Amino acid sequence: MTHIVPVEKFQGCLMGLGLGDTLCAANEGGLIERFLWRIIGRTKNGLHRYTDDTQMTIDLAAHLVNNGSINQDVLARDFAINYKWSRGYGPNRAFVLNKIKADIDWRTASTSKYSSGSFGNGAAMRIPVVALFFHNRQKELSDAIEQSASITHPNSLAITGAALIAQAVIHGLYDTEPASAIRSMIVGCKSEAFLIRMTFVHECLLVGDIPDPVRLRQTLGTGTSAIDSCPASILIGMYYRLHPIENLLGYVNKCKGDTSIVHQPPRWKMALVTWFGVWPTVYVVSNLARSHVSGWPSFLAAGFVTFLVVLALAWGVMPTLTRLLRPWLLGSADIPRRE
Numbered sequence: 577m578t579h580i581v582p583v584e585k586f587q588g589c590l591m592g593l594g595l596g597d598t599l600c601a602a603n604e605g606g607l608i609e610r611f612l613w614r615i616i617g618r619t620k621n622g623l624h625r626y627t628d629d630t631q632m633t634i635d636l637a638a639h640l641v642n643n644g645s646i647n648q649d650v651l652a653r654d655f656a657i658n659y660k661w662s663r664g665y666g667p668n669r670a671f672v673l674n675k676i677k678a679d680i681d682w683r684t685a686s687t688s689k690y691s692s693g694s695f696g697n698g699a700a701m702r703i704p705v706v707a708l709f710f711h712n713r714q715k716e717l718s719d720a721i722e723q724s725a726s727i728t729h730p731n732s733l734a735i736t737g738a739a740l741i742a743q744a745v746i747h748g749l750y751d752t753e754p755a756s757a758i759r760s761m762i763v764g765c766k767s768e769a770f771l772i773r774m775t776f777v778h779e780c781l782l783v784g785d786i787p788d789p790v791r792l793r794q795t796l797g798t799g800t801s802a803i804d805s806c807p808a809s810i811l812i813g814m815y816y817r818l819h820p821i822e823n824l825l826g827y828v829n830k831c832k833g834d835t836s837i838v839h840q841p842p843r844w845k846m847a848l849v850t851w852f853g854v855w856p857t858v859y860v861v862s863n864l865a866r867s868h869v870s871g872w873p874s875f876l877a878a879g880f881v882t883f884l885v886v887l888a889l890a891w892g893v894m895p896t897l898t899r900l901l902r903p904w905l906l907g908s909a910d911i912p913r914r915e
Contacts, residue, residue, distance in 0.1 A: 579712060581749050586708050589745060593633055593704055595821065596828070598624045601664065603829045615898045616662050628663040629701035636724060637705040645716070646706075646723040652682035655727065666800065668694045672728050686730050693734065697805045699725030700738040707742035711749055717742065729802075736767045737802025740774070744810045754814040755781040761810075773797075773807035777814075786815045789830040798831045845905055853893040854885070861885050 601624075602613050617625055635654045639646065656676040659665065665673070668689055675685035687693050706724050710717035721742055725735045740761060747757035758778040765771050773796055780786055787795065796811065797804030808831075816824035861884045869877035898905065 579750050581711070585749055589704055589708060589748070590633075590637075592821070594626055594630050596825065597630045597701075598626045599825055600828055601625075601627050603832065613664065615895065626663070628665040628669065629698070631658055631660075631663050632698070633702040633705055634658075636702050637709075640705065640709045646720050648682065648723050648727055651724070652676050652727045666696065666698065668696060669698055669728055682727050686726065686728060690731070692732075693726070693730030694728065695731040695733040695802055696729060696800050697734070697737060697802045699729040699734050700741045700802055700806050700809075703738040703742045704745045707745035708749070711746045731802075733767065733769070734802045736765070736770055737806035740765065740770065740806050740810060744813060748813070748817060754817070757814065758810070769803050770807065773803070774810075777807050777811040780811055781814055786811060786827075789827065789832070792831060849897055849901060849905070850894070853889055853897050857885050857888050857893050861888060 602617055604613075619625060632655060635658050636651065639651050639654055643650070653676065656673045659670070659673040659677065661670060671689050672682075672685045672694075675688055676682050680688075703721060703724065706720045707717065710720050718739070721739050722735055725738045729735065729738075743761050743764070744757065747754075747760075752760075755778060758774060758781055762771060762774050762778060765774060776795055786792070792798065792808055792811075796808040798808055799805060812824065812828060812831075816827065858881075862881055865877075865881050865884060869880055872880070
């Protein structure tokens with residue numbers, strides 16, 4: 577059956593990828609990740625920055641347009657050339673791409689940290705462009721999913737997660753009824769672990785309901801692995817497909833989910849900045865507090881002073897220093913000129 581898909585659907589999918597990544601990045605992860613993204617998550621003009629997922633999506637889309645299919649050696653090089661730690665690449669992807677940058681074959685690099693390869697959701701994050709490109713060529717689509725994913729995520733669970741996301745995107749293009757779409761995806765799924773979770777997704781869509789964010793985390797997961805994120809993403813996408821995007825983003829932000837723990841600047845730079853902030857802060861706070869704690873036991877006095885120092889560092893000194901020194905911390909090549 578030939579499906580005529582309006583070009584606006586392709587544009588909407590790509591725009592949705594970028595918007596979701598950009599607007600939700602600041603709400604991912606724990607305190608450290610959120611704090612760091614507050615520092616590097618905007619351009620000099622105050623615009624939101626996109627993360628590694630959108631960057632690799634752009635790389636993949638450009639590759640498909642230029643080549644018509646996936647050449648893994650060329651695509652791996654493209655991924656590595658455009659790698660910048662400040663986009664928020666997770667530790668494993670950063671490790672793999674740095675290896676490829678150092679002229680190590682991607683086949684070796686992709687399993688150099690984990691022998692079976694990463695089972696994270698990075699491949700699934702960029703797979704929608706593959707689904708869009710091969711939406712009416714199923715055999716080529718299946719090959720392209722594995723080719724795209726295996727450069728950084730050769731693990732079978734990561735590839736299965738990417739394949740499910742790709743099928744969900746295609747069902748969205750064709751306006752398949754959500755529960756029917758999931759039913760057909762379950763039929764083609766060979767992973768027992770994914771089958772259990774996709775069955776739960778099907779049950780939710782059959783009754784037209786979605787669990788609250790807490791229950792979603794407990795039943796499907798909202799972590800960084802493919803198994804703990806792809807089924808949840810499919811449920812959220814299918815459920816909110818005809819809702820305003822603000823509703824979808826509001827729900828996603830409450831899930832407090834996936835984070836690729838941000839690959840930080842070189843340790844020596846962070847150590848130097850930390851020392852530069854701690855030194856004057858300790859000096860100033862100690863002198864200001866001296867008269868107030870003069871009669872205190874030394875243990876309590878030290879605890880009070882360090883408490884004030886930590887407050888000053890966390891909410892004043894370090895955010896200011898990292899903002900002022902951002903070009904040096906990121907390196908001139910890492911500062912985005914256009915978002």
